[in-house]
Amino acid sequence: MTIMHTVSESSVLLPRTDDEVHSMLLDAIAGHEPIRICGADTWRNAGAPIQAHHTLSLRDLSGIIAYVPGDLTITARAGTTMAELRQATAAHDQWLGLDPAGDRTGTIGATIATASSGPLAHAFGTPRDLVLGLDAVTGYGELVRPGGRVVKNVAGFDLVRLFTGSWGTLGAITSVTLRLRATPVHDVTLAMPAGDAHRLIELIPVLRRNTLSLLACEWLDGTTARELGISDGEDVVLIRLGGNDAFVRGQRALLDRITPSQQCDAAIWDAISALDSDASAVIRMTGSVSTLVSRLERLRAALDGAGASVAMHASLARGVIRVIVSGEAQSLREALQPAAHDPQRIPERLPAAWWAAEHDPFSGGLAGRIRAAFDPGLLCNRRSVANA
Amino acid sequence: MQSIGGTLAAIVGERRVLQRGSALVAYTSDGLPGYSQTPSLAVFPGTRQELVDVVRALAAAQMPFVPRGAGTGLSGGALADGTVLVGLNRLTRIIEVDAVNRIATVEPGVVNTSLQKAAAVHGLHYAPDPSSQSACTIGGNVAENAGGPHCLKYGVTLNHTVACTVILPDGEIVTLGSRHGETAGYDLLGAFVGSEGCFGIALDCTVRLLPDPPRVRTLLADFMSLHEAALATSAIIASGILPAALEMMDGAAVRLVESSLYAAGYPADCDAVLLVDLDGVEDGLEHDVSAVEAICRAHGAREVRIATNVTERTMLWQGRKKAFGAMGRVASHLVLQDAVVPRTQLPDVLQQITAIGARHGVAVWNIFHAGDGNLHPSVSYDGSNAEEAHRVHLCMTEIMQACILAGGTITGEHGVGLDKIDYMPSLFDGDTLAAMCRLRDVFDPGHRANRGKVVPIHSCREWHQSPAGRAS
Numbered sequence: 001m002t003i004m005h006t007v008s009e010s011s012v013l014l015p016r017t018d019d020e021v022h023s024m025l026l027d028a029i030a031g032h033e034p035i036r037i038c039g040a041d042t043w044r045n046a047g048a049p050i051q052a053h054h055t056l057s058l059r060d061l062s063g064i065i066a067y068v069p070g071d072l073t074i075t076a077r078a079g080t081t082m083a084e085l086r087q088a089t090a091a092h093d094q095w096l097g098l099d100p101a102g103d104r105t106g107t108i109g110a111t112i113a114t115a116s117s118g119p120l121a122h123a124f125g126t127p128r129d130l131v132l133g134l135d136a137v138t139g140y141g142e143l144v145r146p147g148g149r150v151v152k153n154v155a156g157f158d159l160v161r162l163f164t165g166s167w168g169t170l171g172a173i174t175s176v177t178l179r180l181r182a183t184p185v186h187d188v189t190l191a192m193p194a195g196d197a198h199r200l201i202e203l204i205p206v207l208r209r210n211t212l213s214l215l216a217c218e219w220l221d222g223t224t225a226r227e228l229g230i231s232d233g234e235d236v237v238l239i240r241l242g243g244n245d246a247f248v249r250g251q252r253a254l255l256d257r258i259t260p261s262q263q264c265d266a267a268i269w270d271a272i273s274a275l276d277s278d279a280s281a282v283i284r285m286t287g288s289v290s291t292l293v294s295r296l297e298r299l300r301a302a303l304d305g306a307g308a309s310v311a312m313h314a315s316l317a318r319g320v321i322r323v324i325v326s327g328e329a330q331s332l333r334e335a336l337q338p339a340a341h342d343p344q345r346i347p348e349r350l351p352a353a354w355w356a357a358e359h360d361p362f363s364g365g366l367a368g369r370i371r372a373a374f375d376p377g378l379l380c381n382r383r384s385v386a387n388a
Numbered sequence: 389m390q391s392i393g394g395t396l397a398a399i400v401g402e403r404r405v406l407q408r409g410s411a412l413v414a415y416t417s418d419g420l421p422g423y424s425q426t427p428s429l430a431v432f433p434g435t436r437q438e439l440v441d442v443v444r445a446l447a448a449a450q451m452p453f454v455p456r457g458a459g460t461g462l463s464g465g466a467l468a469d470g471t472v473l474v475g476l477n478r479l480t481r482i483i484e485v486d487a488v489n490r491i492a493t494v495e496p497g498v499v500n501t502s503l504q505k506a507a508a509v510h511g512l513h514y515a516p517d518p519s520s521q522s523a524c525t526i527g528g529n530v531a532e533n534a535g536g537p538h539c540l541k542y543g544v545t546l547n548h549t550v551a552c553t554v555i556l557p558d559g560e561i562v563t564l565g566s567r568h569g570e571t572a573g574y575d576l577l578g579a580f581v582g583s584e585g586c587f588g589i590a591l592d593c594t595v596r597l598l599p600d601p602p603r604v605r606t607l608l609a610d611f612m613s614l615h616e617a618a619l620a621t622s623a624i625i626a627s628g629i630l631p632a633a634l635e636m637m638d639g640a641a642v643r644l645v646e647s648s649l650y651a652a653g654y655p656a657d658c659d660a661v662l663l664v665d666l667d668g669v670e671d672g673l674e675h676d677v678s679a680v681e682a683i684c685r686a687h688g689a690r691e692v693r694i695a696t697n698v699t700e701r702t703m704l705w706q707g708r709k710k711a712f713g714a715m716g717r718v719a720s721h722l723v724l725q726d727a728v729v730p731r732t733q734l735p736d737v738l739q740q741i742t743a744i745g746a747r748h749g750v751a752v753w754n755i756f757h758a759g760d761g762n763l764h765p766s767v768s769y770d771g772s773n774a775e776e777a778h779r780v781h782l783c784m785t786e787i788m789q790a791c792i793l794a795g796g797t798i799t800g801e802h803g804v805g806l807d808k809i810d811y812m813p814s815l816f817d818g819d820t821l822a823a824m825c826r827l828r829d830v831f832d833p834g835h836r837a838n839r840g841k842v843v844p845i846h847s848c849r850e851w852h853q854s855p856a857g858r859a860s
Binding site: 068069070071072073093094115125126128129138140142143144145146148149150151152153154155156157158159160161162164165166181182183205208209210211212213243244245246247248249250251254284286287288289290318319320344345346347361362365366367369370373374 | 488489490511532533535539543544546547562566567568569570571572573574575576578579581582583586599600601602622625626627628629630668669670671672673674675676728729730731732757760761762795796797798799800801802803804808812815816817819820821822823824826827828829830831842843
């Protein structure tokens, strides 16, 4: 039986240990059976359609293996949810500086496998900057344990970075070790009017000055901001500040001198993460910060009046625009195609029919050779389109 | 048929190919004097095209080669044993500093401080600051995933490299990463950074620049107990304050520096000093300075000196930055290790290092990045004395094993090279080493780039059959 995305529960494998994952993958390799690897499947419609006989769900491979607050490191099994991690670390006034899209029932394994991040990447970077080590079973049939539990490590070739963002195409990540941060004493979120394009062009360098130290700095389109209750329909810049009392007071005063802002509930960040919950298409478009406003304007013009519901948010320091389409997306397909002014276009989810036209970044050239070296049978998360 | 020397000379000119033994002496070692290997010849391309042509000529001749930046590495990684050495130190062009997007693109031979100077004009800097930054090159930094004192807060080279154009050993040119940040697909750039010259040679590197912090505060705390200084380090990290740098020197190292021309005014009767940089925006910084001072005092600091101006700050750092130079004056040979342990393990591991040194009659100096748990136990010794050299070797081996047992690793910033290759099987199991071998095979199926480094060759040979095949 070959399946695409949706599977019956009977075909879902639910390992509870690394050895079980290993054994299940060895079985798949021995039987030449394509296998779909996932976390809790909360992002079921993300990524390209997969051709598989079975789904290997890591949701039951959960729990914290080691947590040493004094080291600010934590090791957790792949199926541990982001909520569980948040709860465990909060008890020690620590947190993981990762706020990927989706709700918090998503797993850390899937977050790392998809290299997902959110607005906190402004201060803390993306998963490649936060993962210290991991264990994984490769499509070659090995259980590998690269990296470690220390915060600095250059021993050996970097399989940790290779697996991070590999979308399960090299095998299944079974556990990860992550760098943590102390929770700031004060965590303040401000909404600042972004103004028009001209104003935004002026605002970006001001917000990137070295006199400001922000945890997040995210532009949000006016319609979405209104729906989230933080604007009357104007675009906003959401700013997150974290630090001691003097820090927050001083930074707020500095920001108020730029443009008076309103304090919002920190829950707004979870709301932004959940914007894609019923999305039909989500695409990240990366480019230079210096071209961010013009790219935003071009996208707006292209998407305007197409009849679909579109939300957009963008990192003002990283130049990444995330476009989230809800409902019927077909009318926007042309506007969301790669363009010369979008140097990188990363689809997170698309209507199934669109994937056929998408380049498979895990095939061809060096990437294809990597894939073949770690999953010679092309069994793990095999695309039903490109690799069929 | 033309010899490889003749072929390379036709590309770069006769003067840029060294073949005589006397001319090659300078390239027989790197920053770690314990190893010596002589290349068959050394070639020094002066342009990107010459470098491309050289690598392709070596590929056509199926010749192994070793890339080398400034040769300041500390793991024997840039040594060529009877093979071709490709020197990159003439490729010194800063191609672009894009101050608006805060990135710079440079050729691999650009010296770290040259990039710093070019960035400083724009109020920016490149964060990785290895001790050898006045000589080491960005290409070498990328190859080794170099660190430095200020990587505690800002991260290592991996975190600051956004793209590289790379010529693979077979002559293919690929772009890894993107100057615009995120890319879809495998993090091939992440795999390349720190690959120690085994995956190819960077033709250019694009790195991230950071705005200079508006305020920096430097503290020097001295302790009458190394153990208490280590406990203070663990407490600072556990408090959640993230210093830009948190360095430690033990009493012996302090006295060595203070008796040298690099004397920085450290108290020579102490057992350890902590040197702490706190930086960032003005707001709230004094709160962190006070908190760090209080933690140090609570752990027995005798005095906590806080620099009040740039001159004082520079003076406090001088002792730390010149410590290895002071060490080099003591004896003909210096062994400098590079292990990392969990920060909570620092007090115990430092006690073990002291005990191991005493057991072997070896004086071990500790000058290191305490905030990262990145130890650099060091010994000056007379390499011509076989008995002493043997004791030093045993001592260092035991120290490395102690660090591994404490949950640590064998290198935090120097790389594996030749020096630590024998420790790799202690750290990684056979499957993990075999997977590393396969990753190298993707970039360099002929094993011609820096062969014999990083992963023991037997790890590759022993695992011809896949685990799936073994299971069946």
